[in-house]
Structure formats: C-alpha cells, structure tokens
Amino acid sequence: MIPEISIEQYNYDLPDERIAKYPLSERDLSKLLVYKGSEIVEERFTSMPDLLPEGHLMVFNDTKVVPARLHFQRETGAHIEIFCLEPVLPEEYVSMFAVTDRCRWKCIVGNVKRWKGDTLRLYNPEESKAVSSMDLKADLIERNGETSIVEFSWADSAPFSAVLELCGSVPIPPYLNRDTENIDLERYQTLYAKFRGSVAAPTAGLHFTESVLERIRAKGIQTGTVCLHVGAGTFLPVKSSRVAEHTMHREPFVISKEFLKTLIGSLGKVIAVGTTSVRTLESLYYIGVSCIETGAPEDVRQWDPYTRTYDYPTEHALSALLSYMEAHEMESLQIGTSIIIVPGFQFRIVDVLVTNFHQPQSTLLLLISAFVKGDWERIYDYALKHDFRFLSYGDSSLLFRR
Numbered sequence: 001m002i003p004e005i006s007i008e009q010y011n012y013d014l015p016d017e018r019i020a021k022y023p024l025s026e027r028d029l030s031k032l033l034v035y036k037g038s039e040i041v042e043e044r045f046t047s048m049p050d051l052l053p054e055g056h057l058m059v060f061n062d063t064k065v066v067p068a069r070l071h072f073q074r075e076t077g078a079h080i081e082i083f084c085l086e087p088v089l090p091e092e093y094v095s096m097f098a099v100t101d102r103c104r105w106k107c108i109v110g111n112v113k114r115w116k117g118d119t120l121r122l123y124n125p126e127e128s129k130a131v132s133s134m135d136l137k138a139d140l141i142e143r144n145g146e147t148s149i150v151e152f153s154w155a156d157s158a159p160f161s162a163v164l165e166l167c168g169s170v171p172i173p174p175y176l177n178r179d180t181e182n183i184d185l186e187r188y189q190t191l192y193a194k195f196r197g198s199v200a201a202p203t204a205g206l207h208f209t210e211s212v213l214e215r216i217r218a219k220g221i222q223t224g225t226v227c228l229h230v231g232a233g234t235f236l237p238v239k240s241s242r243v244a245e246h247t248m249h250r251e252p253f254v255i256s257k258e259f260l261k262t263l264i265g266s267l268g269k270v271i272a273v274g275t276t277s278v279r280t281l282e283s284l285y286y287i288g289v290s291c292i293e294t295g296a297p298e299d300v301r302q303w304d305p306y307t308r309t310y311d312y313p314t315e316h317a318l319s320a321l322l323s324y325m326e327a328h329e330m331e332s333l334q335i336g337t338s339i340i341i342v343p344g345f346q347f348r349i350v351d352v353l354v355t356n357f358h359q360p361q362s363t364l365l366l367l368i369s370a371f372v373k374g375d376w377e378r379i380y381d382y383a384l385k386h387d388f389r390f391l392s393y394g395d396s397s398l399l400f401r402r
Helices: 045-051 093-098 129-134 160-167 182-187 203-207 210-218 257-264 275-294 314-327 363-371 376-385
Strands: 031-036 039-044 057-061 063-065 069-073 079-089 102-109 120-122 137-144 147-153 195-198 222-228 251-256 270-273 332-337 352-356 396-400
Touching: 031 045, 031 376, 039 045, 039 376, 045 210, 045 396, 057 257, 057 275, 079 147, 093 160, 093 195, 102 137, 129 160, 203 352, 210 222, 222 257, 222 275, 251 257, 251 275, 257 275, 257 314, 270 275, 275 314, 275 332, 275 352, 275 363, 352 363, 363 376, 376 396
Parallel strands: 031 396, 057 222, 057 270, 063 195, 270 352
Antiparallel strands: 031 039, 069 079, 069 120, 079 102, 102 147, 120 137, 137 147, 222 251, 251 332, 352 396
C-alpha cells in the first residue's frame, strides 16, 4: 500500500544564513553530527575513520557532474538557458559524450515561452575564438510539460563531452542564489568522481579527502563504488501536499559483478555515502526479486517497495541477480531506478549512512526520517542549535540505522 504522508510533517525553519553558500577552505574541516542508538554527539569530519565500525563495506557513488547548463541567445537578443537533464539520442551516456556532430537531450528550458522554434546560437559575450569555432546551436524538437527535447549541433567534430566542457557551466543548486564560480569547478565534484552523467553532485562525498580515505582503508574497511547519475529532481522540494502525488524521475545506474559479490559478502555491515548510494543499493534487492520472478532484471518503479509483501531473503535476491549476470557473461549491469524511500520503508542493505543536512519538505528528508525511524526532528534541531551548516556545501552527519 502506498503510504499516506503529508509533506507538511517534514517541514522545518531553515534560515538563509544557515545555508552554506560556499565550501570551507578544506573539504574535511566540516562538522560531523554522529547519531547512534538515539544519542547525538558532535565531531569533526576528520574523525570519521575512527568512528566507523571495522569490517564494514563503505560504498561511494563515483558519478561525475557535467557542465550541463548552457546559455543561448535568439536573434532578437532574448536569452534562453538550457539545462541538460538526460540523453535521448544517443540514449546511453558513453555514446552520448562520444558523439561528434549532433545529439538530443531532455532539458529544462528557461524562458521557453520566448523560444519560438528558431535556431539558437550559444551566447558568447567574451567572444572566445574556441567557442565561436564550435558554433554550437540548439533546436527545439518538442515540449513535454516542464521539460523539452532539444537537439544540439556543432561544427568542430569534437566529442560532446568537450563541447560541454568548453561551452557549459557547472549547475550548482538554485538555493545557493549565486552564479557558478571557479571554486565550484573543483569543489562541486567529489575527489573520486569518475563517470560523467550527473547534473547534481552526490554531495555527501564532497567532504572526503585523500587523507580521510587512506585512514578508512587502513582501518580495514573495504570500499566499493556504484554509479548513479543524479538527476535535477533529486534535491528539489516536494510540491504536492500528499507525498503519494509526487513523481520521482528515473535515474540510471551501473554496478559491477565484482562489486555485487563484495556486497553479498558484506550484508549487515554496509555503509552508504550519500542518499544516492542508498537508493542504488536498496534498489538492488527489488532488481534481484525481478530476476527470481521474471527471469531478468527490471527497472525499479517508484512505489514497488510498498505495493506488496516481499519475503525473499536479501542474500537470495542479490544472489539471483548475480547468477543472472554470470549466466549472461555480464561484467556490469546498466539499469534504472525511480525508487522513493519514505517512512515505513524496510531497509534491507544499508546499515550506516553518511549524509549532509537536507532541504525542508524534500524526498531526501523523507529518506532520513525512514532511516532513523522518525527521529529526524531531534537530529535537525540539534544541528540548528549547534551552528551546523546546511545543504550541498554544508556539514555532514554519520547516522546509524535504528
């Protein structure tokens, strides 16, 4: 049964001055709130390795943020901002970033009503010769409610990844209320980011430094990676009063066969870095169930965890997925999830969570509430009263599941 939840129950007062508009001078200087057995204490992020239980598996999302925001101009002078969300043609990310002449993306278009269907040219106020020679253009193919399909074409035979690097800007969150600056090019990206595709950073990972990672491994904690490409909707507040009316968009992810083997051997001892890692890991159970029941992995739909009872043990489901991959000689699996994690969700894989402090009335806050069995208000009250910094560039927390 889909839970009946009012989003108003997940509201709190977040003063603007508590939103971290810029990162600290060093990644690991942030505060760390530790929640374990209902006790709350304050530490520093540099102490993270000392606080983690030995023998666990720590899972990171190694997606990489792309410069997905592009500024165009009509011949009339009107400015049109195009925010690339996900590839349409080619549909697969690696192929998309390798294409050298034209491609189509699902986009959010600012001032879309002012775009009358004419071809747009990239806005180039600094008259860069490199940008001019690229001759990037945009054509509106179709509108679908809040999103549009846009075709990009260019003249330099460069791969689209190079086009974005030259012509685009990093899409920092709108609640920062500022333009992208040079500091964001480095700091709105994790140190371990590897695979291009996200339009928002998995921000829990922004605190990790090489020193912290080395100390984690030295303690005997295994590390592993998944790759979920974060969509623009992940961090947005829920607009519907009833959570049941909120739509989660599909996000693609990739896991390797070797990682899945490691995960199966680590059940009961899994630390997720960030809510995107949580959603990926918990989705694997339902993908395993589809392997058991239909013989093949399927995307996880938003409300799949709530519409029926699942009695398969976690190891059984994950092993079914592993068997499918081995039978089909797959070194990795590319699939998607729209899963929403709300109070009442049964966690099957993640035991410990590293995460930042999230917006009021967001799906991320719903996930936190589910993880700590409703104790989110006490955690957030403590953070507000003890001068923690909030949101993407804010401080961190280490939560042990109740």
